[in-house]
Amino acid sequence: MSVAQAFDRAADYDAHAGIQRTVARRLAGRVAALDLAAAPRVLEIGCGTGFLGAALIDRLPGAHWLMTDIAPAMLARTRARFAGRAGIAYAPLDGEAPEVAGGVDLIVSSLAAQWFADLPRAIDRWRRLLAPGGRIAFTTLAAGSFAEWRAAHDGAEPGTPDYPDAATLAAIGLDVTTETLPVRHADARDFLRSLKAIGAGTPRAGHRPLSPARLRAAMARFDASGATASYVVATCIGAARRQEGLA
Numbered sequence: 508m509s510v511a512q513a514f515d516r517a518a519d520y521d522a523h524a525g526i527q528r529t530v531a532r533r534l535a536g537r538v539a540a541l542d543l544a545a546a547p548r549v550l551e552i553g554c555g556t557g558f559l560g561a562a563l564i565d566r567l568p569g570a571h572w573l574m575t576d577i578a579p580a581m582l583a584r585t586r587a588r589f590a591g592r593a594g595i596a597y598a599p600l601d602g603e604a605p606e607v608a609g610g611v612d613l614i615v616s617s618l619a620a621q622w623f624a625d626l627p628r629a630i631d632r633w634r635r636l637l638a639p640g641g642r643i644a645f646t647t648l649a650a651g652s653f654a655e656w657r658a659a660h661d662g663a664e665p666g667t668p669d670y671p672d673a674a675t676l677a678a679i680g681l682d683v684t685t686e687t688l689p690v691r692h693a694d695a696r697d698f699l700r701s702l703k704a705i706g707a708g709t710p711r712a713g714h715r716p717l718s719p720a721r722l723r724a725a726m727a728r729f730d731a732s733g734a735t736a737s738y739v740v741a742t743c744i745g746a747a748r749r750q751e752g753l754a
């Protein structure tokens with residue numbers, strides 16, 4: 508199943524997206540503190556159901572938004588969330604290779620870039636869309652995410668992807684901060700259900716599923732250790748050209 512199909516099927520996304528809501532609010536705070544053009548042209552990549560827009564829209568008065576997502580069903584929910592609001596356009600778009608007009612003042616994205624096959628290439632493409640002085644601000648999952656789930660596998664490989672560490676992200680020319688946000692689940696089943704419900708249950712390419720017995724053992728260890736899964740979230744700030752010290 509493709510990422511777009513997985514998210515199109517995530518009908519109960521909002522019910523299992525507490526962490527996404529938190530991360531979007533924090534990113535909105537970082538964006539609001541940036542030195543941006545007045546009435547900026549904003550491109551949002553992977554808008555999902557609109558958490559980041561909801562947290563940011565009133566903090567960027569007069570902005571002209573283009574909200575985009577690769578999954579049409581998610582985009583439709585953002586459109587419904589902002590129905591009647593002026594200054595917002597919507598488009599289905601692959602954010603890894605966005606075919607949109609340039610001259611953008613701000614590209615924002617929350618917890619979508621971890622799905623990209625080639626993040627550095629995508630960021631190069633984003634940079635080319637920026638107007639002079641334009642900024643990029645996005646969050647993504649970083650190395651160490653779901654460490655408790657990995658530990659519960661006792662040496663076996665979980666299907667969750669290997670996320671980049673802060674140094675790898677900084678090497679793309681981004682100003683990077685990371686924070687670890689632990690989420691307590693009822694049990695392993697609830698953790699797996701929440702990954703699936705938000706469309707994040709697609710195992711990484713080439714992953715060989717565990718046998719049912721080993722999966723049950725991993726779930727039991729996860730439960731015994733407190734059923735907590737940590738998201739390591741990287742907030743990345745960039746500009747049209749690679750620069751140091753952007754935040």
Ligand SMILES: C[S@@+](CC[C@H](N)C(=O)[O-])C[C@H]1O[C@@H](n2cnc3c(N)ncnc32)[C@H](O)[C@@H]1O
Nearest residue numbers: 514527553554555577578581601602617619622
């Ligand atoms: C975990 S959700 C985050 C959604 C929203 N930004 C939020 O904070 O709730 C990831 C979103 O990224 C979208 N996505 C994944 N790959 C994408 C791509 N290549 N281009 C655009 N959107 C993508 C998914 O369809 C989904 O809506």
